[in-house]
Amino acid sequence: MLDIKLIRENPDLVRNNLERRKKPKFLNMLDQVIAVDEQWRQLKSEEDLLRQKRNELTTSIKQLKKDGKSDQIPTVIAEAKKIPDQIKELEKKREQTKKHRDALLLQIPNLLHESVPYGEDDEGNVTVETWGEQPSFHFEPLSHVDLVESLQLADIERAAKTSGARFYFLQDDLVSLELAIIQHAQHLLRKRGYRLIIPPTLVKGFVMEGGGFLPTYRDDVYKIEDEDLFLVGTSEAPLVGMHADEILYEDDFPLRYAGFSTCFRTEAGAHGKDTKGIFRTHHFEKIEQISLTSPDQSWKEHEYLFETAELFWQSLKIPYRKVNICTGDLGIVASKKFDLEGWYPSQETYRELVSTSNCTDYQTRRLKIRYREKDGMPTQIAHSLNSTLIAIERGLTCILENYQQEDGSVKVPDVLQKYTDFSEIIGQKKKKKE
RNA sequence: GCCGAGGUGGCCCAGCCUGGCACGGCGCGAGACUGGAAAUCUCGUGAGACUUCGGUCUCACAGGAGUUCAAAUCUCCUCCUCGGCGCCA
Structure with a gap:
């Protein structure tokens, strides 16, 4: 606001x-x-x-x-x-x-930072830099959808039975990989000064409103019937709402939290898009970074959050590019947003894995998150920022594609191997034969 | 879930019975004093509207509704915190 x-x-x-x-x-x-x-x-x-x-x-x-x-x-x-x-x-x-x-x-949307490029939609986004080398395959790389299916890493059909389209039962080695990612991520996050949080995944209306999710994005979130409670689409909502009505101290800034939660999205505007696999679903697990800081530090903090995401994806050796999101793709909350887009060999394209936003005082004004230098000094409105670290299921799709091998198996990224008791994913069928 | 005690400015707290402009302290800011500081003293300290920029006015006592010329104060409802008991993964 x-x-x-x-x-x-x-x-x-x-x-x-x-x-x-x-x-x-x-x-x-x-x-x-x-x-x-x-x-x-x-x-x-x-x-x-x-x-x-x-x-x-x-x-x-x-x-x-x-x-x-x-x-x-x-x-x-x-x-x-x-x-x-x-x-x-x-x-x-x-x-x-x-x-x-x-x-x-x-x-009314937030004020744009001067460096946001104009563009009608995501075509107008501007690549800032690229990292990593795109893997070259001596074979036709499979899509993540095919890999999940051939290796039986998720049961989409049965999920459709119990829950409908865009759900999944994640299975076996992919579950292990997810847990390994969580382990790996928490070490990085701790080292980078984040407090680890598992937040509530249901929040009150004022939190959704304060976060800018309501009313503009009402169609994208689930509401609990007859109650003033919404299922969160991201832990950004509870993590920012956490300090609503509070007066913080500047000495505690930046206040960095890493939230791990399930996220729920109706995907109302996405009919027909990415309908297969676990790339775009109604629920997924996500590790999210948020930060509260002062107005004169927030642009530096914006870079810091993105850098955390970069370090994470670099550790997984996923080729990516950094994109400055244009006006038409920015949404109403962020003043400026960088996306980190990972390479998908089967599609020969980069796709969004991470969004890092500086929301300036747009959320914090509404939520009354203020700070002061010290006791007795006047209060000011804090700035809030957020960034994905990894939306795990989507992240898994990118890992699967980049780490696939000619025999149809998938290598486990080096940094994750100490958390899994296997170094490659060969699928249930093959396991049984052995 | 039951019983009890509470919720007053950034923080601590008085006022509530007996309705009449919210007491005091801490912190913070400005000024005085000082060679400079500490201490001390004086003034100020939230939100909002208006303003000829001198001020003027309104609101704010967990939230809401009511009684009243007038509510922090009386009545009702709701929420939250703490303590005790009960139940429970």
Whole structure:
């Protein structure tokens, strides 16, 4: 959520920034917010004046009592009696207006960092750098979908029976690999100064709203019936919400958390996309980084989070590229976003594995996450950042493709082997024969 | 789940019975004093609207509803914390 004061005092700055997205609806929203806010302030002034009058009468009653002029009191009370109803009416109107204003305000996207490139969709993203060498195969590499199936690493069909499309029973060696990844990841994260967290995967509406997931992305999340609870699409939600309404100390910054949780997504807008395998599913496990810090440190921290992700993927020796996400692909929350896209040999293309966002004060304003230098100093709004470390099931697909071998087996990445008791995945069929 | 005690500014706390502009301390800021500092003293310390930038006003006592001219204070509902008992993977 943007600062209403900024909009009031510097509407052109906000307008110019929103214009870069080239979406007229946002400019309309801005104009509406300004108009409704004007109304709100008008009502607020009227109401304040009425309250002032009431307070004056109330005080005069007290004074009359003190002066022993009780005979005059009934007249004043009669006058004062008219006011509460008027206040109530104005209050109601003002609250409605405020609700209206805030509802609009919630839909206005964050201000873009100056370095965000313009683009209509992901085609407009700009590659910043590439890392690693794409593996060359002397055979036609299989897709992760085929590998999962041929090695029987997940049972998609039975998952369809119990749960529907886009679910999976992860099995055997792939489960071991997942657990190995978690082990491997936690060591890196600890070393890099993150606290490890397993957060709640159900959160209240205000947390989703504060995180910017609601109302704009309402269709993408699951809600618990009859309760004010949502299944999280990422542990970013509870991890940022964790410090809602708190005042932190600058000395504790950056506050880095690594969350491990299951994530739930409706994938409403993705019909027909990546329907097979475990690449895009309704639930998956993810290790997420989040960080809270001060405004003057957050851009440095943005690089730090991305660097953590890079170190992780480099340790797995996955070729990747770093991409600066363009306006059309950025979403409303991030001010700037880098993606790390991993190489998929079967598709001969890079695909998203990691998103690293600086959300600046967009989430923290709404969630009232503030900080101060030390006790007694004034409070400021913190900045929040988040980054994937690995969405495990998707990460597995990338590993499978890059580590596949001619005989159809898959080598286990070196750094994971100390956590698995095998160095290659050969599948159940072959195992039985042996 | 039951019983009891609580929730007041960044923190600690008074006020609640008996309704009338939220007491005091810590911390922090400004000023005075000083060669400089400590100590001391004075003033200030949250959110919002308006402002001729001097100020003016409103709100804020866990949240909501009610009673009242007037609610931190009285009534009702909800949430949370702590303690005791019960239940439980």
